[in-house]
Amino acid sequence: MPEPMVSLTPIGYVRSTYSDTAQIPKGTGAKHDMEGVIEVLPEFELALTDIEGFSHLYVL
Template identity: 55%
Template structure:
């Protein structure tokens, strides 16, 4: 149960991988073109949860910028 003002803990279920290895190489600012493709890697122990994923039209991905300053 979450009470008002309580903490919420998130545990990663996977990793997003792109061609960008450094934050300085990511396009930023007005007019930046975001055309890079990436891959979502789900932890192997959670792969059974992906059964029938093709039946969905949309997926929501929540992420944390782990290298943000």
């Protein structure tokens, strides 16, 4: 039986000072001083309505 195909379409982009995940501080006591930005494409901005009510978001 063939594996089902999955197609993903980006709805935005992550902007970060880190160009590689290996650069991100990890482990106990790691300092996370840098901030990143998630930019959502204009046609998907309405999907963010009431997002303040959530404590966590999953970004793939």
